[in-house]
Amino acid sequence: MQIGDFRGFEVALHDPGIALITFNQPERLNGMTQGMKRDLVEILAEAQMDDAVRVVVLTGSGKAFSAGDDISGHPSGAGAGATGLVPDIGRGHGDPIGTYSALRSISQRLNLAVRDLDKLSIAAVNGFAIQTGLSLALSCDFRIASTDARLGSGTLRFGLMPDEGGQYLLVQLLGVAKALDFLMRNRIVTAEEALALGLVHEIVPASQLLDRAMELARELAEGPQVAMRMLKRAIYNADEMPFAQALDDIASKTAVTDHRPDAREGIAAFRDKRKPRFNEA
Numbered sequence: 652m653q654i655g656d657f658r659g660f661e662v663a664l665h666d667p668g669i670a671l672i673t674f675n676q677p678e679r680l681n682g683m684t685q686g687m688k689r690d691l692v693e694i695l696a697e698a699q700m701d702d703a704v705r706v707v708v709l710t711g712s713g714k715a716f717s718a719g720d721d722i723s724g725h726p727s728g729a730g731a732g733a734t735g736l737v738p739d740i741g742r743g744h745g746d747p748i749g750t751y752s753a754l755r756s757i758s759q760r761l762n763l764a765v766r767d768l769d770k771l772s773i774a775a776v777n778g779f780a781i782q783t784g785l786s787l788a789l790s791c792d793f794r795i796a797s798t799d800a801r802l803g804s805g806t807l808r809f810g811l812m813p814d815e816g817g818q819y820l821l822v823q824l825l826g827v828a829k830a831l832d833f834l835m836r837n838r839i840v841t842a843e844e845a846l847a848l849g850l851v852h853e854i855v856p857a858s859q860l861l862d863r864a865m866e867l868a869r870e871l872a873e874g875p876q877v878a879m880r881m882l883k884r885a886i887y888n889a890d891e892m893p894f895a896q897a898l899d900d901i902a903s904k905t906a907v908t909d910h911r912p913d914a915r916e917g918i919a920a921f922r923d924k925r926k927p928r929f930n931e932a
Contacts, residue, residue, distance in 0.1 A: 652697035652704060656733045659687035662694055668705035669868045670698050677713020682721030683783050685742055685753075686735060688761045693736040695764040705872040705930075707768060708864050709791065710775035716800070717784030720758075758783070758815045765790040766887070769880035771871050775864035776800045776851065781839070786813065789820035792883065793867060794851040796842040797860040802850055803839030823890070824849055875913035875929040 652670060654662045659681070663671045672694065674681035698704045711717055743753030765772055765787065774780075774788040776796040781803055788794055788802070796802070804813045804821075813821075813834060821830040825848060832838070833848075842854040855863045871879070881904040889897040908914060912932035920927035 652694065652701045653736070657687075657690045657694065658733055658735050659684065660691065660694075664703070665865065665868075667869065667872045668703055669865065669872055670704045670707045671865075672707065672709045674709075674711040674715075674717055677711070677715070679721055680715035680718035680779060681711045681713070681784070682719060683717055684721050685757055686737075686739060688757050689740075690736040692761055692764045695768060698770060699768055705770055705876055706868040707770055707772045708775060708868050709765075709772065709787070710861060710864065711777050711784075713778065714799075715779040715781075715784065716774070716776045716788060717781070718779045719782035719784055719805075754814055762786055762790040762816045762820075769883065771879065771883060773864050773868055773871075775860050776802065776842075777857065777860055781805050782813070782817070783815055786815045786817040786820060789817070789824065789850070795860065795864050795867065796845055796851040796854045797857040798842050798854055799857045800842040800845065800851075800854070801839050802842075802845045803837070804834055805837050805839060807835070807837050873929065875908075875911070875917065875927075877911050878908040878913060881908055 652662070652664075654664055656675070659676050660672055660674045663673075665671060672691070676682070695707070698707050709716075743749040743757075771793070772791040773793040773795065774791040776788050776794060778797065778799055779801050780788045781801075782805060785802055785804055804817050806813050806817075812818075818830065818834065821833055825833060829848065833840075840848065840850070842851065845851045846854050853863075885897070885901045885904055888900050892900065913927075913929045916929060916931070917927050
């Protein structure tokens, strides 16, 4: 996959196969534009198709992970030397069908791209994760929050909707009653409250956030990648499938993973009382 500076974010690769995506417009609280979202979708597609990438980490710079859409009216805000991965297209939202098309084709597609990754993803939530930033973080498989983090939707403050999938993701994590309370009351919660609600997996001091996210990423990257990617899909499938169908789904995936070199290595390492060396074949 490509590394470097793109519209609103930069990409770096770290061993063993960790793609670190950092939103790099702190002066705009990492507000997202159409161009930035489309470039993120492209970079996630590249991560999906690059066998060298095992885990994707997303984080922000400054005081925000992402404080939502950039509604300043300014252009995409690519920094000096930044590259647009895809050309600009019409913004949409000029009429009802334009809004529907823009949401389905651009804004919602970003969260689908994160959730559809076979590789595991981690959101390192360094500050404000509001609206677009919240739904993006919730689309990731793991969320680690800084003690400085604040998470919320806040769309009703503007008479708007959590239209990028926030309502679904909150119901999935909180249940209907708590999702209603969270959204209807425009709650913006602290990191500690987010942990108690189950919106994040753990919280750490701000100075330790990226180190902890990368530590988790390395742990995940060293696991048996084929089995982990298939298990990720089976877990998300199980959330929406009847039990019998989920059993069939995991059986079909196990028919693949049981015959992988990693399975033989795992058994050999157990017998030899040593740490397994996965992903070497």
